[in-house]
Amino acid sequence: MKRDDQSGLALGGNKVRKLEYLVGDALDQQADTLVSGGAAQSNHCRQTAAAAAMTGLACHLALGGEAPDHLEGNLLLDAFFNAKIHWCGDQRKGETIPDICRALVKEGKKPYVIPYGGSNATGALGFVDAMTELKLQRATCHSSLSHIVFASSSGGTHAGLLVGASVNEMDVDIIGIGIDKEEMEGVALDQYILNLANEAASRKGVEKTITSDNVSLVMDYVGGGYGVVGHLEKEALQLTASLEGILLDPVYTGRAMGGLIDLIRNGRLESSHNVLFWHTGGTPALFAYGESLLR
Numbered sequence: 001m002k003r004d005d006q007s008g009l010a011l012g013g014n015k016v017r018k019l020e021y022l023v024g025d026a027l028d029q030q031a032d033t034l035v036s037g038g039a040a041q042s043n044h045c046r047q048t049a050a051a052a053a054m055t056g057l058a059c060h061l062a063l064g065g066e067a068p069d070h071l072e073g074n075l076l077l078d079a080f081f082n083a084k085i086h087w088c089g090d091q092r093k094g095e096t097i098p099d100i101c102r103a104l105v106k107e108g109k110k111p112y113v114i115p116y117g118g119s120n121a122t123g124a125l126g127f128v129d130a131m132t133e134l135k136l137q138r139a140t141c142h143s144s145l146s147h148i149v150f151a152s153s154s155g156g157t158h159a160g161l162l163v164g165a166s167v168n169e170m171d172v173d174i175i176g177i178g179i180d181k182e183e184m185e186g187v188a189l190d191q192y193i194l195n196l197a198n199e200a201a202s203r204k205g206v207e208k209t210i211t212s213d214n215v216s217l218v219m220d221y222v223g224g225g226y227g228v229v230g231h232l233e234k235e236a237l238q239l240t241a242s243l244e245g246i247l248l249d250p251v252y253t254g255r256a257m258g259g260l261i262d263l264i265r266n267g268r269l270e271s272s273h274n275v276l277f278w279h280t281g282g283t284p285a286l287f288a289y290g291e292s293l294l295r
């Protein structure tokens with residue numbers, strides 16, 4: 001298991017790797033305010049708010065839903081980082097960011113937009129580095145690596161891992177477990193990942209193009225949709241906690257681990273394979289899903 005849940009910024013998670021590049025770009029452009037959006041329990045938004053606090057920037061977040069009576073999980077942490085929350089009803093993918101930016105510019109602010117999930121080519125570069133890091137770490141262990149399995153949702157992690165594998169000449173099957181049935185910006189997720197990967201690859205000066213054969217995305221485990229906890233997630237959470245002492249989250253890593261367990265049960269992955277589960281974080285969301293996890 002690769003533990004990006006331990007990546008260090010405000011309870012960790014995979015967005016830290018993207019934010020390293022995105023916030024770097026914001027500072028280069030002398031922005032004073034980060035603007036992003038997502039679901040109410042967005043891990044990405046919590047990490048963005050923390051990164052803003054750390055670098056002395058303001059942070060505005062467009063979150064799906066209505067203001068709740070109690071702040072829990074990621075939302076509680078957003079408040080600690082002084083993020084300004086804009087409640088956006090059924091728009092949970094940052095659709096209202098342009099309006100927020102217009103208002104900020106009117107106030108004389110210099111906003112920098114971080115797209116949904118931090119998934120543009122700049123953000124994806126963080127996961128190209130992540131594969132270089134993995135390659136270095138693997139040099140110290142003596143087993144081969146055949147597959148990487150992880151939660152894939154807005155495409156940046158997936159795209160970066162593909163480019164990172166190419167840059168580092170790592171021959172490994174990268175299998176994303178789809179988390180959300182909706183497409184990204186009107187494009188099917190696998191196509192979005194492919195476009196993003198090739199954009200990031202050209203930024204890295206990689207000549208080999210990434211083709212649709214390289215994009216392995218399993219959409220069989222989306223269940224009731226984004227953030228709807230079912231038996232798959234609950235079982236994976238329980239097993240991983242009780243057998244390994246490791247916490248997963250209800251939305252992403254619980255679903256991805258549930259998918260991995262099913263791929264093993266149905267024989268697509270077998271004992272001759274050496275599988276790495278990339279833990280992408282999400283732990284704070286556990287505390288907002290207590291009821292549905294125990295039911």
Ligand SMILES: *Cc1c(COP(=O)(O)O)cnc(C)c1O
Pocket residue numbers: 013014043044117119151152153154155156157158249252253280281282283
């Ligand atoms: C955002 C997120 C993902 C998905 O990463 P993408 O780059 O959006 O595909 C996976 N796990 C957790 C915990 C996340 O917060």
